[in-house]
Amino acid sequence: MAVYLPIMLDCRGRRCLVVGGGAVAVRKIRSLLEAQALVTVVSPALAPGLEELAAAGAVDWRRRAFAPGDTAGAWLVFAATGDREVNAAAVREAKAAGIPVSAADDPEAGDFISPAVVRRGRLTVAVSTSGAGPGAAAGIAAALEDFLGEGYEPYLDWLHRMRSEIKRREPRPEIRRKLLRKLASPEEFEAFQGRDWMAEEWSPERIEAWMTENREE
Ligand SMILES: C[C@@]1(CC(=O)O)C2=NC(=C\c3[nH]c(c(CCC(=O)O)c3CC(=O)O)Cc3[nH]c(c(CC(=O)O)c3CCC(=O)O)/C=C3\N/C(=C\2)[C@@H](CCC(=O)O)[C@]3(C)CC(=O)O)/[C@H]1CCC(=O)O
Ligand SMILES: NC(=O)c1ccc[n+]([C@@H]2O[C@H](COP(=O)([O-])OP(=O)(O)OC[C@H]3O[C@@H](n4cnc5c(N)ncnc54)[C@H](O)[C@@H]3O)[C@@H](O)[C@H]2O)c1
Known part of the structure; x- marks a missing residue:
């Protein structure tokens, strides 16, 4: 196989x-x-x-x-x-x-x-049964589609923006890693659900404030 x-x-x-x-x-x-x-x-x-x-x-x-x-x-x-x-x-x-x-x-x-594929903006989930049952792969993908809901697409747009800024602004590898981990954590995804994400509202000052708050935690 x-x-x-x-x-x-x-x-x-x-x-x-x-x-x-x-x-x-x-x-x-x-x-x-x-x-x-x-x-x-x-x-x-x-x-x-x-x-x-x-x-x-x-x-x-x-x-x-x-x-x-x-x-x-x-x-x-x-x-x-x-x-x-x-x-x-x-x-x-x-x-x-x-x-x-x-x-x-x-x-x-x-x-x-x-594979069978589920897309949510930048999120891609691919499901393969290694050829054992393509119809089953499609069924599993459909179940995942329901499970995932709609929340990941805007979250990943935000993540992309924040990640690019952190990589650009934070030169110290250890702090950078800490911030990137925090960004990708389930708590941050949770917190994001309550936000009204608009790219233009995340000004350089707001991003800096998020970085300062999470650097110190
Ligand atoms: C996932 C998906 C993606 C896509 O095609 O892009 C895909 N097949 C899909 C649907 C589907 N295909 C078939 C049925 C009828 C029900 C059933 O047989 O289960 C259905 C269901 C339907 O039509 O609803 C029949 C079938 N498929 C293959 C064979 C030949 C064989 O098995 O030898 C035969 C029999 C022909 C015959 O003899 O009659 C072969 C392959 N099909 C694969 C992928 C690869 C393995 C994927 C994996 O499991 O890893 C592989 C190995 C090669 C390849 O094509 O890449 C797409 C779902 C998209 C979606 O809806 O989300
Ligand atoms: N991978 C999968 O998901 C999957 C699913 C079902 C079937 N299959 C397999 O894939 C094959 C294709 O399935 P289908 O449902 O698309 O079949 P189909 O009969 O709908 O289409 C076959 C296509 O091949 C073209 N064709 C025939 N001879 C050709 C040639 N010499 N050069 C170029 N094109 C030619 C035909 O014009 C037609 O467009 C089936 O024979 C089956 O074995 C695979």
Whole structure:
């Protein structure tokens, strides 16, 4: 059994190839676009949602069957046609070129798989069953979505702002670590829930006051 390494890929501006244009390709392409990748799809036909994306220029559609050489220049490849042979050919070609590839119909043949994802602004929760039950992964993600509520999105925006300022303003590593830990603590998340967070209201003076108060604690 593969033990997958979870990592977070920055796909912005990266050319990603999806082979096939069916229901599975729709899911992969939506995730890629959300991650601001540049998407090329090779498929003789596209599922309804995808046709609109191609017409709007959001994806580059090559309206034909997969052909040798199609993976050239791709940073990531998803083999997602309904034809096992075609998926296997795309996997072989990508692997020969050292391009990470995922096979929708044969997870072990590829280099990576896609988890079910919950997003709350800067928070991303990814759930994988290592391929044992993708429907179960989606169910667990849905349960986590309910559990997480809406509070984390504004909290993480605040955290990002405060963290950047602390890193910029506090040169002493020990104090900096203390402040960053405090910032990420459950108590601070609790305290944040009672606040009305507006970026512009957190003036340099207010940030300095938070730092002074928590330096001394
Ligand atoms: C999470 C999600 C993300 C995404 O696709 O982006 C995802 N599948 C989703 C849904 C889903 N997929 C399937 C069903 C029907 C119910 C069921 O089978 O359970 C449902 C549920 C539905 O449609 O509601 C059928 C299916 N899936 C795979 C195979 C082939 C095989 O198992 O060999 C077959 C059988 C084909 C057949 O033979 O019939 C393979 C994979 N699917 C994966 C991911 C990877 C493992 C993830 C993990 O567990 O770690 C992996 C290994 C490769 C990959 O695709 O990366 C997305 C949920 C998104 C969401 O809604 O949140
Ligand atoms: N990973 C998953 O989550 C998951 C879920 C369900 C099914 N599957 C597997 O993935 C495969 C695809 O599922 P689907 O529901 O998207 O199928 P689908 O039949 O809806 O779509 C298949 C797509 O592949 C395209 N295609 C066919 N031959 C091609 C070729 N030679 N070159 C390029 N494109 C070609 C078709 O035009 C179509 O757009 C299934 O066969 C199944 O084994 C995976």
